Amino acid sequence: MAEPSQLSQYIESFVDSSHSPGQQAASLEAIASLLKNNQLTIETLVREMEGYLTTVDNVIRSRGILLLGEVLVHLASKPLDDATVHSLIAFFTDRLADWRALRGALVGCLALMRRKSSGGMVSGTDAKAVAESYLQNLQVQSLGQYDRKLCFELMECLLERYPNVVASLGETLICGICESVDGEKDPHCLMLTFHIIEVLSRLFPDPSGALADVADGLFEILGCYFPIHFTHPKGEDVNIKRDDLARALMLAFSSTPLFEPYAIPLLLDKLSSSLPSAKLDSLRYLSDCTVKYGVDRIEKHVEAIWSSLKEVIFTSPESDLSFTSESLEGLDIPKNGIAAEALSLLQKLIVQNTKLSLDLIVGDEDINTIFNMISSYKNYHEIPSEIKQRLHAVGRILSTTAKASQVSCNRVFECFFGRLMDILRLSARNSSGQPDSDESILISKICNHGALYLSIQLLSACRDLIASSETILAASSHTEETWKSLLQSFSPSLTMAFCSAFICSSEDTHDADMYFGVKGLLVLATFPGGYLLISKTVFEKILVTFVSIVIMDHGKILLWKLALKALMQIGSFIERYHDLEKEPSYMGIVIEKIVSLASAGDISIPFPLRLEALSDIGTSGRSYMLKVVQGLEDAIYANLNEVHGSTNSAEIVTHLLRCYSDKMIPWMRCAKGFEEVLLQFAINIWNQIESSMVFSASQTNERGVLDALIKTMKLAVASYSEEKQTIIVQRSYNILLSTISFPSEELFQQERFQTAEVDNSSGRDEWVLSLFAAVIIAVHPQTHIPNTRAIISLFMTTLLKGNVAAAQALGSMVNKLDLKSTGGQTSSDCTLEEAIDIILKSSLWIFQKNNSSNIQAKITSVHDTGLNNLCNGVGSCTSLQIHAIVGFAWIGKGLLMRGHEKVKDMTMIFLQCLQSSGRANVSNQEKGVSENNYELDLHHSVMKSAADAFQILMGDSEQCLNREFHAVIRPLYKQRFFSTIMPLLQSLVMKLEPLSRRFVFRASAHIIIDTPLVVVLSDSKKIIPMLLDGLSALSNDVADKDVIYGLLLVFTGILMDKNGQEAVSDSAHTIVNCLIDLIQYPHMMLVRETALQCLVAVSRLSHARIYPMRTQVLRAVVKALEDPKRAVRREAVRCRQAWASIA
């Protein structure tokens, strides 16, 4: 038991209004936790509080009751015995009469009413007493907003939890509620009010019951809120939106059919309002009411609703139909929300009152007028726009009607389809009969596009109806359906009409004509149910038409695209419905022709279009993809054989391979189950390589083929599982073995391995090696690679010849190798440590003629002083050095990404390279000047590649070492590298002479650019000086322009950040000077523009810092006003204004 004195202290501090809200809440918490932990009983509490609850002081009494109420809110889940609940609720019920201390009573009642059945609930009798007291004592509308809200919550709770009890109060309850909600304006309370009325109406469903008498009064209260006009200022009540209110009101409206005589006229009246939101709401409410009020009640309003709806649909502003290939499916979805809502209401109306509404639609004057009118226009584009709008409206109405149900579909076809056919002058005939040629000519002349449009609408609605109900297809009973017989008899001539729409009017074809023709044929071809509705001849004729367009008519781009899209949709339709009857026709007519596009050389259609057709058709279904891929592969193999010597087939095979890698492989990866196909493809390529002897990589076009092949191989291999990858690795390794003699171990031990002279390998070797490298790049870390040591050595020799793929493969291997040796390992495998040892200790890197130094010495003494390194060599070995550096960069990237510490050794090599040439300069000073210049250039190219190695290290590569190619990526590796390497580079800058510094700046720029901006920001104080020095040091050379731009972008990022700004303002003067120089940067417009933007950002720094620079900046910016590029001038004006206004 708690100390009584402590308890009274808590109570006192809550009741005393002089305490702060925080203290009051704390003492409330304290009391509640005492009760929860059973240190205090409710009884004790009540006893203790007796004085507060019964005092005549209004303020103290109300605080006291509130305390009790709030405590009960906290105890919602604590079980209480029935007696306690009873006495408490009786107390609060009584207190409802006490208007001076009402809030506590409301809170208490609500807390008790909301209790779960598990912990003691208020009994029915008590609830009734609460309701009676509520109705008798509460004048809700005279209370404040929060109290009203509590009142409504209490009533809502009563209605929902004790429906039977409160329903017995009957009329008193209804009148009481009416009285309490009348005139409510607060959105929170309104949400509750609407819900209360909704629940209340459900309580009294009896049409002659208590509610019926007051329905008009109740609706009068409700109706004045419609349409919701919500102009609450932003910032308060953010949790309630207009839509929430509108929805709540809608549910209240539709809660009882008793509202029907009042609601429907009101809604129809508001439908004619000019306010779009009111229109939209009316339509939504009408939809909801139609469904909920029931057939009988709505029946008398059908006519009125129809005429209003027609008005809305006819007048809704509508953008023109679009005739692009994207809109081929889904023509009739209006973008306008009002029209869409109106159509959905129409559909509900038809489903509910089928007979009546159909009579109205069929007999409608306006629709008939349109039918009469369209026959006078021949071409779609001749129709004036207002008639076009009405035509579209009619199309939508008919389509919605036909879609609603079988019956309505029949009726619409009966009444309108025949008329359309008459307008088109098509004759019904046996479905197997071919219309004779005379007639087709006739058709072409009198083709009526308005009628065509309406027929398409009807047909597609009919198709959607069948497609949505599967059962119709199975039942043969629908033979007597009117639409079916009509469709069967007219489909051949309709096909002719559609064909003629785009074929015969060739001299004067408009987009609309082609669109309607293709769309019509597409709809006919995609009727479900095999050949039941559309005969085989018709279907095949449609396919032949489309295919011939795709093959012949590539001149008309739109028609070509439409036809291709239509074929795709037919294909995916057959796939979706497993239409076994149509599939053979599709395969035979479409797929074979399209597949032949891959190889046939005599067709005039351009190659890119062929490939587009191939990939589009292929991606429309699995079975088609199999065929298409087969065709594509055959074409690739055939052309690959002739690559050597034939420029044409080299070009073709490059296109084919790109199509394969860009379109097919991504699709096949998503659609599971194509692994076998892809594996077979890779194996076939290898077989082909094995059997064929003539390849060379020297000619540019063959180089292109090889690059495309490498890319395809990588993507294909990357999508395999590990087992499949092992197969392909093994296969390619065998071919590699038979092709290339591995450099023996001894060779590496030799002092001088003259790689430069070993370049006697053939072009074929390079193909095999590059492809093998591609395979290695793409494998999973778990995939077993045979004879690792030898392969590493092989790649090392290859990369020295400048083969980047080999370097990347080596990087990937280093990235994925196991750290520890696994059990069943043979001597040829190796762990990561061993691999690194092989790489670093190899004598390959010793290629200086004068042999003054070697890498081995460098590596072993990497932490010592006086390092000579591979880049110290001069003369003919420069290209070798560059290749080696690139190779090291990729290997380093592999290590860096997995977070291996040996990456430090790699970076040390690069840093040495950056330093070396400075020293070399000094040592070579005594030599002749001309020679010296030549050497200087060479040195610089080596240093540049060392600097660019950092770009390889830090940048994200698409070619290898990314997620797609299963690289091992340690999180935050860039951050870590950034923070270790930057201090080194900074100290290096200090040591070097200006000429060599440039490359250090270039290196650090690469690192800064590729590090995530957040990291740079956190270190911005240290980075900014480096960045500025870099900007000024690099601004002289054209070759550095991309780096400059990248740095400027990082700088913009710093300027935009709050922490960055603080760091910047310290060195504002230097920054402004640097930016002013860059305004005149001659090599790149983007740099000038960004520099000006940076200056604008700088002008927002603290006034005292930047004011001294104002004149200087303004003077510089005036010059930029004369910039040759417009964008720069525009920025200059902005910048000038920004700086002029800081005065």
Add this chain to the structure above:
Amino acid sequence: MTLGLINANPVVHAKKERVARTEDPHGDDAVDPLEIYDILLLILILLDIRDPEHPYSLEQLSVLSEESITVDEKLGRILITFTPTIQHCSMATVIGLCLRVKLKECFPPHFKVDIKVAPGSHADEESVNKLLNDKERVAAALENPNLRQLVDECLYSNEL
């Protein structure tokens, strides 16, 4: 400054279709009338907000059009001819002043800018022209704090 309803029924012209300029990444962009027009249109739209009587942009009212601007980049001259909506338009001098200040800011100082009202479009054509092209009177006008404030509002109020 209120216009009242001195021109309650202006003639409205159709908005001109804007041709999207194709940006050439390599060649230099010469200063052309369209560029000046784009810059000046910004002021006109702002002037426009100040004029609730006419809910049309001044482009629609044909105060300024692309054709009424001529540029000679070699000689560094810009000539602008604008057309006040009515003969007695009191805003003519303010519009002219705004145009002048804006151009001074947007082009290097070696450009000579001439601003004129279209012949026959203003009752006091000659004196307005004289005023707008008199360096000293322009400078004096801009030293008048009320005028300066008005011009600044026209030019910068969209940038706040």
